[in-house]
Amino acid sequence: MSGLFDVAGRSVVVTGATGALGRAASLALSSVGAKVTLAAGSAKDLDAVAEEISARGGSCVTVPRRPETLADAEAISAAAVEAFGRIDGLVVASGTNLPKMIGDMATEEWEQVMDANVRGSWLMCKSVGARMIAQGEGGKVVLVSSVRGRLGTARGYSAYCPSKSAVDGLTRSLACEWGPHKINVNAIGPTVFRSKLTEWMFREDEKGSASRIQSLPRIPLGRLGEPEDLAGILIYLMAPASDFCTGQVIYVDGGYTAG
Ligand SMILES: NC(=O)c1ccc[n+]([C@@H]2O[C@H](COP(=O)([O-])OP(=O)(O)OC[C@H]3O[C@@H](n4cnc5c(N)ncnc54)[C@H](OP(=O)(O)O)[C@@H]3O)[C@@H](O)[C@H]2O)c1
Secondary structure, three states: OOOOOOOOOOEEEEEOOOOHHHHHHHHHHHHOOOEEEEEOOOHHHHHHHHHHHHHOOOEEEEEOOOOOOHHHHHHHHHHHHHHHOOOOEEEEOOOOOOOEOHHHOOHHHHHHHHHHHHHHHHHHHHHHHHHHHHHOOOEEEEEEOOHHHOOOOOOOEOOHHHHHHHHHHHHHHHHHHHHHHOEEEEEEEEOOEOOOOOHHHHOOOHHHHHHHHHHHHHOOOOOOEOHHHHHHHHHHHHOHHHOOOOOOEEEEOOOHHHO
């Protein structure tokens, strides 16, 4: 039992590593000994996360690229292999949202959300999966979905909800395709977590309080998520403890989807 949650020495790629959830994933995994390849568009933001990891004694490299094309995904994978010799895990935490009512949303804006959330996930899986299969020792893939992959809302999510439903479908599909290679593919489905985009919902002002009065009664645990709430599930999904768990969307939502 002692090695159940051991991820020490594993090489893990994290996209969107500068975002609220990607940064939390990178800090959590590096704090338990994983060697992390951090990818995102902004080199400056990446350096800040890398400094935090190094200051805590962790090991990481940075790649200033978003997974927008297969060449980007390949460059991110190649950087991980160059730095750490192999890839054992992937966390796709890059993504975006652009809430707009369907009547006001341009086709290009819808595509922007789908590209960031679905195409980016698919490209990273394609690139990293090929390397894991070639390595022949299995692997762990975690995609970041959302409770909005399962539940609709009237808030202008006609791009975001289907993008996350597609991530759920990709999770199940690749779990089936890669089972014979012992590559586990799972997704996490967070509810609202603190991030730059959602910070206003946590504030003690009128708008923040009104939003919480509306949303908290639907969350049995009675609060919104903090990035650190993801640490446990991510370590589990990267560790031997999850070896028989694949194709699942695991909701980290304080019970929101239970009610
Ligand atoms: N926070 C929440 O409440 C919440 C809840 C459920 C699900 N999620 C999901 O979790 C993931 C991360 O969310 P977050 O809250 O951490 O967001 P965030 O803080 O805004 O971070 C987004 C990350 O993705 C990168 N990024 C931004 N736009 C991108 C694009 N168009 N294409 C590729 N990469 C892009 C950003 O870096 P660069 O701009 O430098 O590339 C950043 O590293 C997303 O898929 C989101 O849908 C978040």
